[in-house]
Amino acid sequence: MIRVQQVTKRYGTQLAVQDVSFQCAPGTVTGFLGPNGAGKSTTMRILCGLTPPTQGTTSINEMPYRKLVNPGRQVGVLLDASAQHAGRTGREVLNLAALVLRVPRARVSHLLELVGLPPEAAKKRVADYSLGMRQRLGIAHALLGDPSVLILDEPANGLDPEGIFWMRGLLRDFADRGGTVLLSSHLLREIEAIADHLVMIGNGQIAADGSKKELLASSGTLVRALDPSALCPALIRAGIEFTPNPDGGLLVQVEPVEVGKAAAAVGAVLTELRPADGGGLEELFLSLTRTGAAKTEAADLIAPADPTDQKPDKKVSR
Amino acid sequence: MSAETLTRLDWSAPDGSTPPPARPGLARLTVVEMRKMVDTRAGFWLLVSIGLISLLAVIAQLIWGDADARNLTDYFSLSLYPVGILLPVLGILTVTSEWSQRTALATFTLVPERHRIVIAKLAAATVFGALSLLASLLFSAFGTALGILLRDSAGSWSMPASNLFQALLFQVLGVVMGVAFGMLLMNTPLAIVLYFMLPTVWQILTSVITAIRDAAEWLDLNGAMEPLSLGTLHGEGWGKLATSTLVWIVVPLVLGTIRLIRREVK
Numbered sequence: 388m389i390r391v392q393q394v395t396k397r398y399g400t401q402l403a404v405q406d407v408s409f410q411c412a413p414g415t416v417t418g419f420l421g422p423n424g425a426g427k428s429t430t431m432r433i434l435c436g437l438t439p440p441t442q443g444t445t446s447i448n449e450m451p452y453r454k455l456v457n458p459g460r461q462v463g464v465l466l467d468a469s470a471q472h473a474g475r476t477g478r479e480v481l482n483l484a485a486l487v488l489r490v491p492r493a494r495v496s497h498l499l500e501l502v503g504l505p506p507e508a509a510k511k512r513v514a515d516y517s518l519g520m521r522q523r524l525g526i527a528h529a530l531l532g533d534p535s536v537l538i539l540d541e542p543a544n545g546l547d548p549e550g551i552f553w554m555r556g557l558l559r560d561f562a563d564r565g566g567t568v569l570l571s572s573h574l575l576r577e578i579e580a581i582a583d584h585l586v587m588i589g590n591g592q593i594a595a596d597g598s599k600k601e602l603l604a605s606s607g608t609l610v611r612a613l614d615p616s617a618l619c620p621a622l623i624r625a626g627i628e629f630t631p632n633p634d635g636g637l638l639v640q641v642e643p644v645e646v647g648k649a650a651a652a653v654g655a656v657l658t659e660l661r662p663a664d665g666g667g668l669e670e671l672f673l674s675l676t677r678t679g680a681a682k683t684e685a686a687d688l689i690a691p692a693d694p695t696d697q698k699p700d701k702k703v704s705r
Numbered sequence: 706m707s708a709e710t711l712t713r714l715d716w717s718a719p720d721g722s723t724p725p726p727a728r729p730g731l732a733r734l735t736v737v738e739m740r741k742m743v744d745t746r747a748g749f750w751l752l753v754s755i756g757l758i759s760l761l762a763v764i765a766q767l768i769w770g771d772a773d774a775r776n777l778t779d780y781f782s783l784s785l786y787p788v789g790i791l792l793p794v795l796g797i798l799t800v801t802s803e804w805s806q807r808t809a810l811a812t813f814t815l816v817p818e819r820h821r822i823v824i825a826k827l828a829a830a831t832v833f834g835a836l837s838l839l840a841s842l843l844f845s846a847f848g849t850a851l852g853i854l855l856r857d858s859a860g861s862w863s864m865p866a867s868n869l870f871q872a873l874l875f876q877v878l879g880v881v882m883g884v885a886f887g888m889l890l891m892n893t894p895l896a897i898v899l900y901f902m903l904p905t906v907w908q909i910l911t912s913v914i915t916a917i918r919d920a921a922e923w924l925d926l927n928g929a930m931e932p933l934s935l936g937t938l939h940g941e942g943w944g945k946l947a948t949s950t951l952v953w954i955v956v957p958l959v960l961g962t963i964r965l966i967r968r969e970v971k
Binding site: 460 | 726727728729733734736737740741744745746747802806807808809810811813814815816817818969970971
């Protein structure tokens with residue numbers, strides 16, 4: 388069980404995370420979604436006791452992280468796969484953790500096998516690892532203490548498609564056996580494929596929080612007709628409101644059967660009739676990404692002309 | 706590897722039904738920190754070169770040194786110097802590499818009580834300081850024996866126990882100072898440069914500016930530690946060692962520990 392309650396983190400005047408609250412229940416995979424720089428990593432570091440929050444509290448299995456007894460036996464954490472000593476071998480990284488966690492040495496070989504790092508690879512130094520191999524090592528490190536909670540920051544980064552598929556299976560299995568998983572990503576599709584629960588963050592604030600079913604539920608029906616000029620009057624006559632989709636179809640807020648009836652009444656030929664895609668989630672996600680980018684851009688554009696701007700270095704650099 | 710073998714592996718209870726085991730003890734953490742000092746190329750070769758240079762110093766003394774100095778006590782004092790210079794670098798690296806290699810993320814995730822890591826690192830550094838004495842003793846016995854066999858030197862085997870104790874203090878103070886500077890500065894090159902420079906600059910100032918000499922000697926760590934390596938520290942020397950240790954080792958250690966505990970880990 389993971390709880391984040393009204394967490395705020397301020398760096399100087401900048402709010403990295405603002406009043407963030409969410410929970411992750413056992414048996415579920417929670418996708419923590421947001422554009423780069425939205426506050427995902429900050430929130431996860433706060434959750435792991437590495438960054439003190441300005442306000443708010445977090446807990447894992449009802450305890451603050453720093454109060455957990457031998458935390459690695461309860462929470463598996465992978466915040467940055469590249470944060471390992473380049474001069475240490477993969478096996479040694481796990482051996483050291485096994486000592487701290489007090490797990491038998493045999494478990495190291497076991498985990499190396501589980502994540503698909505063969506003995507020859509485990510003997511190599513981390514400097515010679517690809518990002519994908521580092522992610523696998525990091526996942527092994529996280530699972531070493533046989534935890535009940537996993538906190539993974541962008542674990543799919545650098546994994547090949549086969550590796551991503553493998554990781555999905557691994558995390559699904561972990562959750563199905565009662566584990567709690569929180570994993571972050573800046574890719575909606577990646578999260579959609581594995582999460583049951585979605586928490587979306589943008590500009591340091593929670594933008595959406597709910598089950599995947601709820602959030603990805605279709606919002607209406609998409610209809611496309613061979614001759615739209617025949618269909619539109621029919622919809623109006625049936626009292627169905629519609630909005631044209633950019634790609635030529637029409638988006639309506641009723642069930643497909645209503646649209647089909649209206650079309651049949653005037654003999655309009657339909658080429659497509661189905662529930663519309665992904666609710667508002669994708670649009671929301673895109674808008675978060677855009678506002679994030681737009682803000683920076685706007686700030687950059689305004690900076691040279693704005694006499695009240697307090698950052699002269701920015702002007703020089705342009 | 707098939708999906709079948711993946712799910713068959715015996716991870717037991719992700720529902721958290723098994724009670725968590727006890728936290729690792731300080732002895733265990735010390736062993737881990739010692740191992741972290743030698744299991745990387747940098748750490749391993751640093752230790753090997755410390756040993757080799759000590760051995761070379763003894764051999765050089767045997768070949769070119771004063772005939773009077775071919776005895777256990779003198780070899781021993783001599784072999785302490787290379788260790789005394791290089792071992793503190795290992796002390797610095799044990800802390801700064803956590804930040805430069807970003808292993809602090811894993812270290813403090815597994816052990817959130819950061820002061821326990823500080824204690825383990827200090828203990829590990831102290832153990833290495835003590836182990837280095839064994840190497841020094843071994844090398845100086847080797848030199849003494851060879852001197853008797855090959856060069857007909859008198860080769861006295863006697864050495865007062867106080868030499869051993871002062872030598873231990875010499876090495877441990879040095880390596881602890883390394884850890885302290887590492888924690889305070891958290892940057893490898895900066896910590897190494899300042900570690901060597903600051904006490905030396907102070908020593909030079911002390912000898913140049915006569916007006917402050919009497920007072921400044923009380924803070925001259927190099928000057929105070931030198932008799933330790935010879936086993937000749939006595940009287941007022943202990944007082945000077947205490948005051949300079951306070952300023953150059955204890956204060957950086959306390960400030961460094963506070964910084965390490967407070968610092969955000971990224």
